[in-house]
Amino acid sequence: MRGGAARVLAGALVVAWSLAPFLWQMITSLKPVAEIGVLPPLLPSRPTLEHYGAIFAGYPLLRIIFNSTVVAALTTAGATGLGALAGFALAKLGVRYRGPILGGVVAVSMLPPIALVSPLFLAINAAGLRDTLAALVITYVSFSLPLAVWLMTNFFRSLPDEIYIAARVDGCSALAAFWKVMLPLAAPGLAATALLVFIFAWNEFLFALSFTSTAAARTIPVAIALFPGLHEIPWGEIAAASVVATLPLVLLAVVFQRRIAEGLTAGAVKG
Amino acid sequence: MSLEARRRRVAAAFLAPAGLVLAGVTLFPALGVVWMSLEQRALIRGAPEFIGLDNYLRLVSDPRFWNAFGNTAYFTAVSVALELALGLAVALLLSRAGRARPALYAVVLVPWAVPTIVSARMWEWMYNADFGVLNYLLGGEFNWLGSPLLALHAAILMDVWKATPFVALLLLAGLQAIPRDLYQAAAVDGARPIRIFLGLTLPLLAPVIAVVLIFRTIDAFRVFDAIYVLTGGGPANSTETLSIYAYKVLFQTLEFGYGSALAVVVMLAVGLAAVLYTRMLRGVS
């Protein structure tokens, strides 16, 4: 059927368009040095893992991956936790100015990072936190809070009020009711929030670039942006580092695509 | 204490941690930027001094500012339009994908998952005029990143690739929220697909489209990472956006006063766009 064939073709185009750049980077990362800047051939004649070896040997990449992981994990924990607290309050505790508060929170998230870099940078210097992971975590938690608060508010709102009331009637304090009853029920929301915050923290560039200056606190995006050494732009190594930096996220996205979709749309997807 | 008061105290306690972090790390710095924009604060000139609106006066007559503003506006307009069109096409495809949908969904998500910097490096590699794969496949010798006419468009293409998944997924959710029986009714009435699309689908999608427009416009206007890595602002400042200009002023020439004024302008522009779009959104829905 003509419509079906057209759809398959369109599907193939979309797949090619979505994957091609990343695939090309993977192919490049497997090419021996002599073949990298040379086209044809498109594919490596003898695929090699030398670039992957090189990026870990000659460069503190493990340390940098560790930094990124720590920062992303701490940010996720912080933002999800604080966001859950605030979201719960906004959803269930009858806060009077909920609308304006949520609106304000969203508005804050629209501030351009470039506007905030310089005062934050001066503050972090003054606090003696330059070139530390702590500086990044604090900043990232704040920037992902609006999203976390928004998502958690919505998730909590969808839970029936009666559960919370019942827990309180049973004698739980608000905090206990939150911790023991409401939070586990919001697990899907927590998961979605955590995923999105993690991805944001992993990818963030501007603040990481401005607040760090050595490998002690550098994160992956900065490392890749500033990869070239003194001489020789090592395209093969940049490609390998790019693949290493991206695969975790791609895997996360693919495995948790449902959760991510829920978070992105915060709406039940029919069918 | 009354029940009301206790309730409010509990709520305040729950809200306080998030509120404090937001106020401290985002709100105060935003106010700080506004304050610094009223100062002459260049690191090499010693102590800052208050100069009122002089930075803004300088900004208004600064041709490089207007160049950056124009580049940013053009970049935003073109990339958002393309993302909307492509995203709608992908969303339509996904909505009819049937059993292939989970796999297709995962594939479509990949550009979104790739870190922006990695994406910039990937595209830089493909755009290489001498041995890039794009020129190889197209059989031409396009100076993608070195021609003042092409460079900004090269950046736009990269941004469209990165952001289309987000648009597509949102539009997909919107499409799926449209009740099936509306389509059935239209089919029974004998309406042609194109009429159904224009007369039924699009109007019902309008609220989602408006939301997409808001967020993509705001993000595109603030663009920094990708272009900084791709071209650094050149050639001939043809890819210098407002954020890149502000960054260079702040961190290369170390002029925190003027740089803050530039940043405030970006803030105002983004805020204005948000307000305008929200009005539009309310008008539409």
Place this chain on the structure above:
Amino acid sequence: MSSIHESGFSTAAVSRFSSPGRFTPGRERRRVRSRLASLALLVVAIVALAGCGASERDGAARPDLVFKHSKLFGDPAAFDALMAEFTQETGIRVRRETLPSSSDEQHQFYAINLNAGAADFDVFAIDVVWVAEFARAGWLRDLTRLLPPETRAEFFPGPMAAVTHEGRAFAVPWFVDAGLLYYRRDLLEKHGFPPPRTWQELAETARAITAREPGLYGFVWQGKQYEGLVCNALEHLWSAGGEVLRGDEVAIDSPENAAALAFMRELVDPGGVTPDFVTTLTEEPSRTIFGRGRALFHRNWPYAWGLFQREGSAVKDKVAVTVLPHHPGHDSAATLGGWQLAVNARSRDPEAAEKLVAFLTSARVQKAVAAAYGLSPPRRALYADPELLAAQPFLAELAAVMESARPRPVTPLYIAISQVLQAEFSAIVSGARPAGDALPAAQAQMEEILAR
């Protein structure tokens, strides 16, 4: 930050969230809770670790001096030996810390830390164009004492001018760089052309030879919008008698400059001498093109020589260097690069720091560093030293170039001026604007900067 919005704020208009609010059985609840508890423990542990993030710097026993510089390209043993010598002679221990190699990054690092009053490094290597800026900001210690007139005379005039601010010396030249013309000696001989003396000769030779050698580019250089473009453009306009600054006066808008820069554009279009993607090239990409044998002429710094001559290079033993061409009636010009040693104005032990600087810039140590790493010393006499020339024969070719290497405008506002020059030179080279439009714009912007 953009992915925050890509991450789903858009719930506003999309259908209200309605997750399945099912009850989870008690066991499920307990599992979730214990998972949350262990996560919390993990978080605490990681926080403790994160605090140890950047504490490598604050070691237990602080050495007497901290010396920051960019990585030296080669075997570190030779430099370690020199540092050990210093410690033995003076009893001062030195810890060396390397910085990332990007000049911009280093500038940012220094500016940020020095402005914050950092005292955790004493001696540091700065680019030749930052001395005036840092001196004006008060971040550098006055080192005039280390450069009495007889010592000054031993250094090349270019670096001396670069380290002098308001009559005082704020840094001591450590090693220098200057632009060179590399060329394929084998191809010139094959087609019977001498090495070009003027820019016009270079263009004509390139056109003639590339017509007969398919797949060969004529002349590759650095044309991307960045600092390197300023270095290239200055070499053209200085060699035409043009200037950027004359004293305190902005002199960029002049007929000599317009002619020289128009010539640069003509190399690309209609010239056929330089490919149009020169506007994307920095040092390394252009070096790679020449190093693969695909170009006839190449402008670059001396570092490239070693790479062309190493084993496996496609152009080994086929390359020669000479001074850059000039326009008729004027002398060749090369832009000065290189690194100078400065002392932190807030150093905790300035006398020791000065001793280190004196040691590192002494003739003996500079000779040793040059021999081991191929860096070009700023002292004239070393270029006639037979031992050094035996270790690094290439230095013999550089003496004349270094003598006449010119610093970029020495002003605290150089970075702001450079941004203007980069944009306007890029406009000319990429064809966005002709020199007749770009130079007046540059003039106006530079005057505005200097007037601030």
